[in-house]
Amino acid sequence: MKKKKVNLRELKPKSAEVHTHDDGHNHGHSDSSSFDTYIPAIISFTMLIIGIGLDYFDISFFKDWVRIAWYGIAYLPVGFPVIKEGWKSIIRGNFFTEFLLMSIATIGAFAIGEYPEGVAVMLFYAVGELFQNAAVNRAKGNIKALLDVRPKEATVFRDNDYINVSPEEVTIGEKIQVRVGEKIPLDGVLLSDKASLNTAALTGESKPDSLLKESKVYAGSINLESVIEIKVTNTFEDSSIARILDLVQNATARKSKTELFIRQFARIYTPIVVFLAIGVTFLPYFFVDDYVFQNWLYRALIFLVISCPCALVISIPLGYFGGLGAASRNGILFKGASFLDAMTKINTLVMDKTGTVTKGVFKIKEIKAIGWEESQFMKYLIAMEEQSTHPVAKAIMEYKENGDDYDAKEVSEIAGKGLKGIINGKTVLVGNKALMIDNDITIPNETDSLVESIVLVSIDHTFAGYVVIADELKEDAKETITELHNVGVKNIMMLSGDKDSITQQVAKELNIEKAKGGLLPEDKLNEVETLKQNPENKVAFIGDGINDAPVLAASNVGIAMGGLGSDVAIETADVIIQTDQPSKVVRAIKISRSTRKIVWQNIILAFGVKAIVLILGAGGLATMWEAVFADVGVALLAILNAIRLQRMNWS
Missing domain, CATH: 3.40.50.1000 (HAD superfamily/HAD-like)
Structure with a gap:
């Protein structure tokens, strides 16, 4: 069964939007929770309460056609949109929808004179729909918030001046400027010496990211300090934020097996319920001596209200929306x-x-100088490694020491072994064990037990020490x-x-x-x-x-x-x-398990309560009011359970 949002927005301004997703649900924007949306329900509720009061005090004029007209008018604001949607579904060939169930049940209640109950059932159904829609929007709020990350304009350097254009108009290789507090509109490389960026919208991390010149920067990050310049490396369509937005927006299209099963189940379940209700109405005629059509019709109408699959159809995708949103909020x-x-x-x-x-970045783990002061030993090593672009050389160059640097001369690279050069008139070798052996340098046995990458150093034909280089573990x-x-x-x-x-x-x-x-x-x-x-x-x-x-x-x-x-x-x-945090994998597992737990709680709740009240209704022990609870009440309980995912602390 395809479930569509009931159009209770007849009195809403025309500017309001409704977005239709592939699952057949119409979900309003956040403006659907505004006061205007609730006006039809408020009108019906007010008239229902007044009508019940007039009935209770047995007011003389509130009889016959006046009473029927009063409750009929009370019914229209919430009932007409549902009947309209039911009719549209029938025209499209989709006969067995919850709109049809609710229409038959409430019109039937009017037909047997149960006017207040007919209005009440439709009113509570409509309010339940509004709450469900608000809950879906809330659950998807974390995902929708990413849309606000989409930069609106880019300040690009053209014709010796900076001009504002749409990010889609900027091409690869152009230079853009980002002022303090602005969002970076496109992926690129930092041209400025440094930058401090807030990447929380992309990574879920609130700690500012400090970057140096030539670092990669991503669209959607917020510039925190000074004006920066960036060379664009990706078009807007190919930027990281565009890909992430597309991925997250389409995530709800990939249904879980549970979701797919419930949707298939609802398509089979609803027509069965309709035929069972017909059976409840007419079959007792052949088996019950004191058969009264009106009584059994009332039971059948209760049966229809109870069996409406709202709670199942909405609460399960709502649970998954909540899980996806909680995960995206956590990067x-x-x-x-x-x-x-x-x-x-x-x-x-x-x-x-x-x-x-590990961080994938080499760092000096240990320095062992033999016969030399550590600082002097490192000056020889740094002077040699300045000639290399190897990652190990970059790690050594991060070693900071005060004093004058040495200059290396006649430096040559020996393929696969290391470097050879002259510093202060002394021959210096920097490299691996093979380089030392080739030059008859004696290496201490302790180096054999080291498993990390090591850089061996010989100064003036004598072994001078080594440096252990290792990839750091992440915190x-x-x-x-x-x-x-x-x-x-x-x-x-x-x-x-x-x-x-x-x-x-x-x-x-x-x-x-x-x-x-x-x-x-x-x-x-x-x-x-x-x-x-x-x-x-x-x-x-x-x-x-x-x-x-x-x-x-x-x-x-x-x-x-x-x-x-x-x-x-x-x-x-x-x-x-x-982010680069492996601990987020644990968080992903916890969010997934909590989501599945809540989904199954909702399934058991919906089936359990409906089964009990269905039996009571068929036996004449439940009224329309219990039926309303079994439908709308259970749906609201399922919603409250599902939105707990938004409030959980995953740290």
Whole structure:
């Protein structure tokens, strides 16, 4: 059954918008919660209360056609839009909708003289619809908030002047300027010396991001300090924020299996209910001695109201909206509700090392100078490494020391081994063990036990020491492994392209029992495929989204780390962690499980209450008022349960 929002907006200004999504629901913008939207319900409610009061005090003029007309007018503001939608559905060939159920039930109540109940049922149904719509908007609020991140204009340098244009008009390679407090309109490279940016809307992180010249910057970030200049690297359509917006807006289109089942169920369930109601009305004639048509028709009408599948049809997608919104607020993008479900079943996590649990940036871990002062030793080393662009050289260059620098002369690179040069008249060698052996330099045995990358140094034909270079662990890496065990992910495995000794050491430091290094992308894929051969293993892979694309695609759930700027991550992964924090994986699991728990609570609540009241109604023990609770009341309880996801603290 396709459920559409009842058009209770007849008195609403024409400027109001209604957006239709692929699921058949019409959800109003946030303005649907404005006072105007509730005017029809307020009119009906006021007239209903007055009518009940006049009935109670048995006012003489409130009889016959006056009473019928009063309740009829009270019914129209909320009843006419529902009847209208029901008629439209019939014209489209969709006969069995909740609009038809509510129309038959309430018009039937009028036909047997139960005017107040007919108005009350439709009124509560209409109010329930309004609350449901408001709740959907609230649940999707975190996702819709991303739309506000979309920059409206760009200040681009053209013809020796800065002019304001639409971001769509800016081309790659142009220079743009961003003033303090403005949003960066396009992806690019920072031309200014430094910048402080607020990336909270993109990553969920409130801490400002400090960047230096040549750093990548992303559309949607807010400039916090001074005016900056940026060279554009992507068109607006290809910018990170545009891709993220598209991904998040389309996430609700990928339904979970639970959602799809309930929708299919509703299509079958509704016509069955209609025919059962007909049966409740007429079949007792053949089996009951004191059959009274009006009594059994009343029971059938109650049956119809109770069986209306509102609570099921709205509360389940609402639960998933809540989960997707809570995740996006925390810098976690699910590509659909189906992956929220899949994440709840994960019991095996395979992770990359570099860029996932480590920062992917080399740092000096240890300096060992032999026969030299450390500062003097480092001056020789830095003078040599200034000639290199290797990542290890960059790590060494970050070493800061006061005093005059040395100048290296006649520096030559020996392929695969290191550098050779002259400093202060002394021959200096900087490189690996092979370079030292080739030049007859004796190396201490202690270097053999070091598994990290080491840089050996010889000064004036004598071994002068070494520097240990290592990739730093991320601050939350250890905590992540502990928390993963706590949430039931018992099987954790590390696969890395780095050498096996380093991989094993990192795994040991993080208490990961299984680790393999020296792997090519196809080797990682084979390992994951082997794990998946055991049907009990539900495997998630977390990697950087660039060289791990095959494994991300092959896993039950592919998680891309730091995917904000990675095209491959956006395309391949099922879940995207917008920051470089592995602990967000634990948060994603918690959000997924809470979402699924709430969805199933709503299903059980809806079925349980409806089943009880259906039996009571068929037996003549329930009135229209109990029927209203079984429908609208349960729907509202389900809504309140679902919006709890928006209030939970996931830290």
